[in-house]
Amino acid sequence: xxxxxxxxxxxxEFRKICEKHGIKLTYQxxxxxxxLLEADDHPSAEEIFLRVQERVPTISLDTVYRxxxxxxxxxxxxxxxxxxxxxxxxxxxxxxxxxxxxxxxRITDFSWPEIEKIPLPEELKEWGEIKxxxxxxxxxxxxxxxxxxx
Amino acid sequence: xxxxxxxxxxxxEFRKICEKHGIKLTYQxxxxxxxLLEADDHPSAEEIFLRVQERVPTISLDTVYRxxxxxxxxxxxxxxxxxxxxxxxxxxxxxxxxxxxxxxxRITDFSWPEIEKIPLPEELKEWGEIKxxxxxxxxxxxxxxxxxxx
DNA sequence: GTAAGTGCAAATGATTTGCACAGCG
DNA sequence: CGCTGTGCAAATCATTTGCACTTAC
Numbered sequence: 001x002x003x004x005x006x007x008x009x010x011x012x013e014f015r016k017i018c019e020k021h022g023i024k025l026t027y028q029x030x031x032x033x034x035x036l037l038e039a040d041d042h043p044s045a046e047e048i049f050l051r052v053q054e055r056v057p058t059i060s061l062d063t064v065y066r067x068x069x070x071x072x073x074x075x076x077x078x079x080x081x082x083x084x085x086x087x088x089x090x091x092x093x094x095x096x097x098x099x100x101x102x103x104x105x106r107i108t109d110f111s112w113p114e115i116e117k118i119p120l121p122e123e124l125k126e127w128g129e130i131k132x133x134x135x136x137x138x139x140x141x142x143x144x145x146x147x148x149x150x
Numbered sequence: 151x152x153x154x155x156x157x158x159x160x161x162x163e164f165r166k167i168c169e170k171h172g173i174k175l176t177y178q179x180x181x182x183x184x185x186l187l188e189a190d191d192h193p194s195a196e197e198i199f200l201r202v203q204e205r206v207p208t209i210s211l212d213t214v215y216r217x218x219x220x221x222x223x224x225x226x227x228x229x230x231x232x233x234x235x236x237x238x239x240x241x242x243x244x245x246x247x248x249x250x251x252x253x254x255x256r257i258t259d260f261s262w263p264e265i266e267k268i269p270l271p272e273e274l275k276e277w278g279e280i281k282x283x284x285x286x287x288x289x290x291x292x293x294x295x296x297x298x299x300x
Numbered sequence: 301g302t303a304a305g306t307g308c309a310a311a312t313g314a315t316t317t318g319c320a321c322a323g324c325g
Numbered sequence: 326c327g328c329t330g331t332g333c334a335a336a337t338c339a340t341t342t343g344c345a346c347t348t349a350c
Contacts (some may be wrong), residue, residue, distance in 0.1 A: 024324050024329060045315080060332050065315060067330090081231040085339080086314060099277050112271050119288070121262050127249050130289035136268070139280035174304060174349050195340080210307050215306095218306080223347060238340060 010034055021074040032067045036077060036091040044108040082107060082136065085141050097134060101141035108141075133145050160184055171224040181206050182217045186227060186241040190258040194236050232257060232286065247284060251291035258291075 009149045014033050016024040035043075035051045043051070049064040068089055078090040082100050092109060099108045115133055124130065140148070163246045164183050167189055168175040185193075193201070197224060199214040221227045228240040232250050249258045265283055274280065290298070 026324070026330065028331075046313095058332080062316075062333085063331055064334095069316095078203050081233070081235065083231070085231065085235065085237060087235060099274065099280065100279070101278065102287060108277060110271060110274060110277075114268070118264070118268070121260060124249065124287070126261060126292070127260075128251065128289055128291040128293075128295055130249065130287050131252070132288040134286045134288060136284045136286065137274070137280050138284060139278055141278040142276070143278075149156040176349075178307065179308075208307080211309085212341075214304055219341095220305095 010037065016073075017076065023070060023074065023091055028052070028056060028059055028063050028068050029070075031059070032064060033071075033076075036071075036089065039091060041081065042088040044088050046086075046136075048089065074118075080107070095130075095132065097136065098136040099139070101144055103140055104139050105143040106141055110137075160187065167224075168225065173220060173224065178202075178206060178209055178213050179217050179220075179253075181209070182214060183221070183226075186221075186239065189241060190259075192230065192238040192240055194234075194238050198239065230257070245261065245282065249287040249289070249291075251294055252288050253290055254293040256291060260287075 008144055010033070011030065014030055017033075018029070023029075029050050032048065034055075035048055039051075043065070044059070045065055045068060048068070049059070049061045052059050052064065068077065068079075072079050073113075074087075075093060076091070078093050079087050080090050080098075081087055082098070083102065083105050088107065090109075096109050096111045097115075099110055112135065115135060120130065152188055160183070161180065162182055165175055167183075168179075173179075182198065184205075185198055189198070189201075195211070195218055195264050198218070199211045200208070202209050202214065217253070218227065218229075222229055222239075225243060226256050229237050230240050230248075231237055232248070233252065233255050238257065240259075246259050246261045247265070249260055250256070262285065265285060270280065
């Protein structure tokens with residue numbers, strides 16, 4: 001339910017972000033940012049590269065990697081690992097959870113604020129300092145269920 | 151609180167497992183199995199290789215990889231990904247959750263059966279069929295907290 | 301004996317890095 | 326103009342695979 005910004009808004013918004021974090025605003029970074037904003041499927045670096053390439057044909061894969069690392073450092077995105085060995089990138093940095101399909105590995109966001117309120121088991125008191133609760137649900141998504149039946 | 155088996159028990163137990171799944175009992179597999187049983191720290195393939203190597207100096211890393219893949223296929227272990235890009239292996243295949251240290255990346259098991267009972271948010275009803283709930287807590291472990299202060 | 305399992309070395313796939321040039325501030 | 330960012334190619338790291346030899350059953 002996130003509002004998609006209009007093109008010109010993105011530029012203004014991204015300029016602010018770059019200034020705030022002291023990084024240069026480049027065409028490549030802007031387009032990677034744009035792709036990330038439009039993505040709701042937690043793409044891998046390779047997938048992001050392919051999407052950006054449609055707009056910036058001369059971009060290189062390692063620039064995508066470098067930019068993603070930069071974006072992660074400044075807290076613009078989150079790197080996630082799930083059932084795959086390759087990383088995926090999540091432009092949603094606010095606390096939320098994931099449902100992952102065991103078959104197609106598609107990752108979908110969901111929120112469940114109530115989970116924060118439930119007291120943790122006693123045994124964890126001595127583990128250290130817990131900062132975040134991340135829940136990953138696993139199962140078969142609708143599409144894969146369909147395919148299994150068909 | 152899992153009882154560690156005595157050496158001879160392991161052999162008997164592992165022979166049964168191999169028969170059950172129709173895989174051959176080899177020295178290498180037995181020793182990898184032993185290392186997994188003794189491990190409570192979710193080692194990577196490389197770490198498992200190093201530990202097995204102390205007992206079987208001629209073992210090769212790719213045998214470790216192949217064996218871990220076989221063990222996973224028959225349901226003896228679980229492959230897990232967390233903050234790292236490299237896989238770790240969990241000899242505990244019963245449903246349980248993890249606390250991960252954001253600094254040292256150490257993974258510790260914990261169980262929280264109550265989490266199963268809590269009804270999931272409505273919006274997930276239409277996602278598909280959810281089979282498993284996995285919770286990952288993140289924070290700083292005791293050791294890393296100490297080091298940060300010191 | 302025969303197919304499955306192993307070790308070696310080489311291939312692969314994801315990600316990182318050194319270097320020279322380009323472009324933002 | 327100076328330094329950060331980019332593109333290219335080559336390096337690295339985790340993991341996989343082809344092949345010839347070994348071994349469990």
